[in-house]
Amino acid sequence: MSALWNGLSALTQDIVMTLLLLLPALIVGGIVLRGFAPWPLVRAILWRFRVASALFVLLIAISVGMGIGLLAQERGLRHGTAQAADKFDLIVSAPGSEISVMMAAVFLQPTDMPLLDGETYAEVAGHESVSIAAPLAFGDSYGTAPVIGTTAAFARHLAEDRIEGRMWETPHEALVGTLVPLAIGDEFTPAHGHGDAAEEHAHDGAHLEVVGRLAASGTPWDRAILLPVETIWEVHGLGNGHAPERADQLGPPFDAAYFPGTPAIVVRSEALWANYALRSAFTRDRETMAFFPGTVLAQLYRVLGDIRQIMSLMALVTQMLVASAVLLGLFILSRLFHRQIALLRALGAPARFVFAVVWSFGAALLLTGSALGLLTGVGAASLLSKLVTARTDVLVTAPLGWSELHVLAGFVSATLLLSLVPAAFILRQPVVPSLRA
Amino acid sequence: MGRLIKGLLTKGLALSISDLRVSAPRGRVLLSIPALEVPAGALVGIEGPSGAGKSTLLYALAGLLEAEGHIRWGAEDLLSLGAEKRARFRARSIGMIFQDFLLFEELNAGDNAALSALFRPRCDRAALRAQAAERLAFLGLGGDISNRPVSSFSGGERQRVAIARAMASEAPVLLADEPTASLDRAAADRLIDDLVTLARASGTTLIVVSHDTALISRMDRVLTIRDGGLAGDRKAAA
Structure with a gap:
């Protein structure tokens, strides 16, 4: 297995790794949504709670953007400085x-x-x-x-x-x-x-x-x-x-x-x-x-590497905190549309359909926030690169790399899995009190 | 009527209740009905003071409450089914109408009326949407109106959308909880006409909880619920 993996090209490994990280989300999505078309309801709920939804998306986008921007920028800076020292053996x-x-x-x-x-x-x-x-x-x-x-x-x-x-x-x-x-x-x-x-x-x-x-x-x-x-x-x-x-x-x-x-x-x-x-x-x-300037830079990178790990950890913790806040928000929002959920149950909607509606609502927030976060991260890294280049003349470019995509894929999968929790919680709510509320 | 709404000739289901007992979580008995028979296609009104157990009976008939005893719709003993089978039974056999309509305000009338198409098997969806459109048209909400969001509708129009939703799947049983309570008199009268006309035309078994004497008077039979028990059973005054 290890030999097979090592035999793959770096690009193939990155693609496979991204897919593997996304796989839990794809499997869960496929199982939850199989046979249903909840989008009109999800759109309706998103529109009804558009301010709260936009706020959640913004929070996710900022946290994801921060993580991606930091990773891309750090790599760009390392690459730029290494390139600058390349001619100085x-x-x-x-x-x-x-x-x-x-x-x-x-x-x-x-x-x-x-x-x-x-x-x-x-x-x-x-x-x-x-x-x-x-x-x-x-x-x-x-x-x-x-x-x-x-x-x-x-x-x-x-x-x-x-x-x-x-x-x-x-x-x-x-x-x-x-x-x-x-x-x-x-x-x-x-x-x-x-x-x-x-x-x-x-x-x-x-x-x-x-x-x-x-x-x-x-x-x-x-x-x-x-x-x-x-x-x-x-x-x-x-x-x-x-x-x-x-x-x-x-x-x-x-x-x-x-x-x-x-x-x-x-x-x-x-x-x-x-x-x-x-x-x-x-x-x-x-x-x-x-x-060798390259060796001195490598020593610097080692020191910065620790800082990078701390920053990455902080970014990850921030993302998880925001994701937790979003999930908590899902619990709260679900209390707001509990009558609609009860109505669906009263009309005979299977539990899995109701589950799919609530999960899709959370997934829509998380996916939109992540996509916007990706753009925000790329934009922020690009802006920072221009600033650093202008100030130091070291050409720093921070294009989106596979490591950022891996972080994003992991984040998406983890949060989509976590979104199962509020969806399951809502199913446990009694129907009749909600209909009478 | 058959010309107006093709395929509306739904045969209602008969109701048979025996030893029905609904209790609160702490054991207090909310509703106790030893026996009750309703023939298929009957229009039944349920009246009684507030808190007597009318709505409890209605929700129990829909299989939305845990209860002891037997509620048989046709040959199906609802209380013997698990939650998911009850949901499937409701989707197939029971339409529900509520006092405050319970529509998705962000959807148009057509999408609200065809709401259950979203969780029906793919092969049933187009037919259900077509039936919903026919019901809406019969209720005066066809054509372009059905594409308007229900948030722009009056109370009477909203309740008619709710009726179309309840009847879109050709359910043989229609349960209505205070369907005219949120409407002014004129809108309520029109709604009563529509509801009764549709139910009779389709042969649907209609059970309505209401304080509205105009609605109750249009039923074949009126049950009175008091203190969680059946206190009266009479034919409605014509």
Whole structure:
């Protein structure tokens, strides 16, 4: 059985799981409704108690929407951040907080960081397994766009060689991310610093021209302006990393004696195993720290995973509380239409028909609320994703996933089964007192 | 009449009661009738003071109350049947009319009259709807009127919908509990005419609980219930 299950594709497993979760509801529905057509009465009862019914549907929709929205959003956030870190195999920096370095290098959050010197950079770049060793230089901005100094090789790697226009060829040329409001051919002067603290005229002598636009990556780098790292160093009066006789050179190798320092080096090697060797080689007490951003994110997800479980549990508890409130409401509403129920019994309706009417009434509320909750959850997750993307530039998309559908299917089945209780309770009500009421 | 309502020639069921005893949950006897015979197709009125047990008798005759003894409709001993068999018997053989109509206000007249089609076997539903439409038409509520929600109807019209509902399934027995009590005199008179005419035309056994002398006077026979017992049994004054 286990082998058969494992042999199914993931999609098939998800479909089967959804159907299995819905199966109790389908079986109960089939048994309860078999041979009857109670819909006109259910519609009539829904219309008679339309305000209360709408309120119940709203409650269910909100609780289901919250659960689905939270699940979808959490997954979208995880996927988006993982995707943002995808191009950063290994980062070497001065010892400190891996999270701070990751936030600065991957998510471009401004942070003060100690610098690595030229000899360290040369050692990293000269390692036989390294194919790209890109120094990063932060600290400048243009409007809301951070200006980052790096190498052409890393820019190409970041955009997967999808560059509209061309790569920079001089220190006065720049590439822009897809969200930067500059066109190819535009000129600009970067400011020193970020946001309100930015000094607009600190680099007045630096006139840069946009010569290329990087393809969208769904990362904060889409809002960044990339320059040759030499340009950043130059405008800060730190030289350009090359000896005077090679002052026109752009990109590595750099001269260790003239290297101004870099807060982080993004390292890429062609072989996966080499990354582990490099991490080991450059993890040294008080000298350097090497880490995989993906691993740091995974650690974060583990911490967030606990929170996620708590949130999921809270959402589930909320849903069950709302479902209980709805069932309680069914008891109360059923007291309001007890005369109609008694009438049906007096006219000779079988108990199962009366049962079907009451159960269908509850099922209609639960199914409508769940369907609206699904839409609400998808809408809320989409809205939240847009907000998070706008605030962080991490492309977060939270499409409806199978796990949300499984939760919904489980909720629908559980509540439809629970709806049998008030329906059975109503059948026990005596007929004649209700007719005489 | 037969021309007006095709297929209305329902043969009523005779009623035979013996040793009927209905008790309250704490044991107080609400109704005790040692013997009573009603021939098929008879129109019977039940009168008596409030709380005497008239409605209790009516609901017992419908099999809606637990009781001791025997209530035989034709050959069927109602009290020997379980709840579901009684319900099936009611659906097949007993139509009921109530003082305050008990209609589904959100449904139109046609759907109310054909209410029992919802729980009938699929093969019976179309015929029952057609019969309900015929009854409504006879009662002056045919055509477009039958498509109007009953919430827009007068009291008299509502009660006529209730009569159509009770007679749609060609039940041989019709039980009515104060059918004119919620109506003004003119509406009550018209309803009495309709009810009596339909019952006589179809041969239905009609048993009516009422304080309305105009209605009681149209019955073949009048039973008086007092203190839970049968205190009188007379022919109605013409």
